[in-house]
Amino acid sequence: MASFTTHASAQPLKNADELIDSVETFIFDCDGVIWKGDSLIEGVPETLDLLRSKGKRLVFVTNNSTKSRKQYGKKFETLGLDVSEEEIFASSFAVAAYLKSIDFPKNKKVYVIGEEGILKELELAGYQYLGGPEDGSKKIELKPGFLMEHDEEVGAVVVGFDRYFNYYKVQYGTLSIRENPGCLFIATNRDAVTHLTDAQEWAGGGSMVGALVGSTQREPLVVGKPSTFMMDYLADKFGIQKSQICMVGDRLDTDILFGQNGGCKTLLVLSGVTSLTTLQSPNNKIQPDFYTNKISDFLSLKAATV
Amino acid sequence: MASFTTHASAQPLKNADELIDSVETFIFDCDGVIWKGDSLIEGVPETLDLLRSKGKRLVFVTNNSTKSRKQYGKKFETLGLDVSEEEIFASSFAVAAYLKSIDFPKNKKVYVIGEEGILKELELAGYQYLGGPEDGSKKIELKPGFLMEHDEEVGAVVVGFDRYFNYYKVQYGTLSIRENPGCLFIATNRDAVTHLTDAQEWAGGGSMVGALVGSTQREPLVVGKPSTFMMDYLADKFGIQKSQICMVGDRLDTDILFGQNGGCKTLLVLSGVTSLTTLQSPNNKIQPDFYTNKISDFLSLKAATV
Structure with a gap:
């Protein structure tokens, strides 16, 4: 199922506005991108506000199936994030969505x-x-x-x-x-x-x-990452072209591969399990389009380019 | 590890004496060959007696690791079989033997x-x-x-x-x-x-x-079947040439493959999990040298050829 097409080496994200303007939807992995365990990652609320103010659709995807959509909604709420149930796609939900689809x-x-x-x-x-x-x-x-x-x-x-x-x-x-x-x-x-x-x-x-x-x-x-079921479901449900999606995640073999399998743009953040050394190791065959330290770099990289 | 060399189609065993005379050691899988669950398979004691009377070395091999050699010895005893601990090679023993070997x-x-x-x-x-x-x-x-x-x-x-x-x-x-x-x-x-x-x-x-x-x-x-560790260990311990061994079992993908991986003669018995239909199915790629219904056919096939 997984496709291991060799991509050119990932580029450090320099102009966030250009990336933001080039897509209409951001799909975020949660752990290592939005939060780490029970702590919110610095600058996340402001970053999500920025993207919403630019009219971007936000989707939060997680392979964790121990909670339902509704239970995840509460986790976002507890962390002070204004995210609706409909924006959350956990693999628990994907199971039910898959059964419906067939x-x-x-x-x-x-x-x-x-x-x-x-x-x-x-x-x-x-x-x-x-x-x-x-x-x-x-x-x-x-x-x-x-x-x-x-x-x-x-x-x-x-x-x-x-x-x-x-x-x-x-x-x-x-x-x-x-x-x-x-x-x-x-x-x-x-x-x-x-x-x-x-x-x-x-x-x-x-x-x-x-x-x-x-x-x-x-x-x-x-049904979870890196299989494309959730991506296909999202594209179909919201009528999005996959080239208009940027997948943002901290794992090469699930998040980035998931984005690439779906034909999306991909951004690796180094705020989770993957280090720059791992990304740049000759053993790593999965190269995102861009990488940056954390999603709130969208704010500073924007400031720098204005 | 597994080798899937294509062998010619298995032949029904017609002349047991010829097979018996051609080897010095018989390795028997237990479940489906010697017993089924807690019941001895018909004619087993007489068959083992015949092979011992001809000076053949007998070895009993099982992938089941829930019992030790000694505990297996008791199972043989309960079923009325005169088998010594040293003739029993369970995968529990193989673990310890492997650790010693390295x-x-x-x-x-x-x-x-x-x-x-x-x-x-x-x-x-x-x-x-x-x-x-x-x-x-x-x-x-x-x-x-x-x-x-x-x-x-x-x-x-x-x-x-x-x-x-x-x-x-x-x-x-x-x-x-x-x-x-x-x-x-x-x-x-x-x-x-x-x-x-x-x-x-x-x-x-x-x-x-x-x-x-x-x-x-x-x-x-x-360390268990179909890996060749136990076969190598047996050959080394007893100084047997592998071509002088006949592996007898009821499973194609463990017993027969184990024998073939070790370069031994192989005999499939139909007294366990494999049916003649499965053996002869075009999907089956593992062909033993011979097949027969049960090991006590050694007695009747012998009688028929005298």
Whole structure:
């Protein structure tokens, strides 16, 4: 799915106005761009105000599926940012949007390996589900002859980050995928690590997805970055041309690749996980169009060029 | 690691004596060859007696790492089979044998995602370990700023089938592999499914290994089938030429591939997971030298040719 077209080396962003004027929509990754853990990154409110004052559409995209759109809305509010639910695209929402886009039958069920965000979005979209946090305490007694029953109406298994991951869930998801004819295998993302706390990197959704890949020998359909599903959905919903989008993120292999896969302009910010050394390393094959320290450089680079 | 050389189509075994006379060692997979779950397969004791009476060396190999050699010995005894511990090679033992083969330092520790068999074999070999079943009830509280401490002396993470698999273990193993310089990542096997009970297929060691591959983006060193580590070890330990070995198993992608990767003769038995239809399907690229219904065909095919 990922395309690794070689791009020319990234240029430092020098004239922010030129970039801003060249697009109509900015898609922002959240962690490492808007906030770090629970702290807002310096200058973000003023930057978003500037972009809104210029009539730009703002969209916030995250691979984190533990919260719903509504729950993310509260996080923005707590940080003092005026962002509406409709501007937020979390991979939890992307799961429900994907099921709608393929007319997934409402009489079928979704088995969830993941947290509350996915359940809330499925519920809002009117889908029946099972699994999720409540299966986190279930155990399997492997007595001779024991058989785990599973629901034959499960038509999709959705896998996202799950701190209550266990063998019960692996087996339930595996049985559904292997034994229910046509059962879909959908992943919110395959991120190796995630930033659940500021203190260290935590094993990400890629570990839960990897477990199911190992036991089913099937590849999932990924709805989060770097797959283009969310980009296609956004372009379609808002009627935007992809060349009129600038994707802004702190990760090369998700955010920047996501932007490039979608045919958008790309801006890497160094306020998250990627350092300038990593960007410029000969081992790095993913080059954004531009890079800068943080999004509030839009303010100072603007001032410098006026 | 796996070699997929195309072999000519498998032949039905017609003259067992000829095969028996052509080798000095038989390596048997256990589940689906010697027993199914907790039941001995018909004619096995007489077949093993016949092979011993002809002076053949017998070796029993299993990817299952939940038991130690000694614990497997008891299973053979319970089923009425006279097999010594030294003839049994489980992937739990292979882990310890591998660490010995590379002179893994005794002052380093091994973090185990797996069950008792691995712990027992590490203990017998004199290695320090942590993890295993006792981490099965550990939970992570993802409070802001929380950091999981890990032991910097962990020099190897071993991953095998683990019914008590959880996020704590995934994160501990991931931290060790990502942050401890030179830390090894060793898998007992990557089997998609395993036969913990007769009633259904269960997600196998491949799911635990897949989770760690997903979060570390590293590939493990596999000590079980179809990797040739155990074959090399056996050949070296007993001074056997690999062409003098016949590998007998019920699975194409582990047993038969294991035999072929090692340069041995191969015999598929249809008493386990593989049907004649699967063997002869155009999609199957793995062809053993011979196939037969069950190992006790050695007795009747012998009688027919005398």
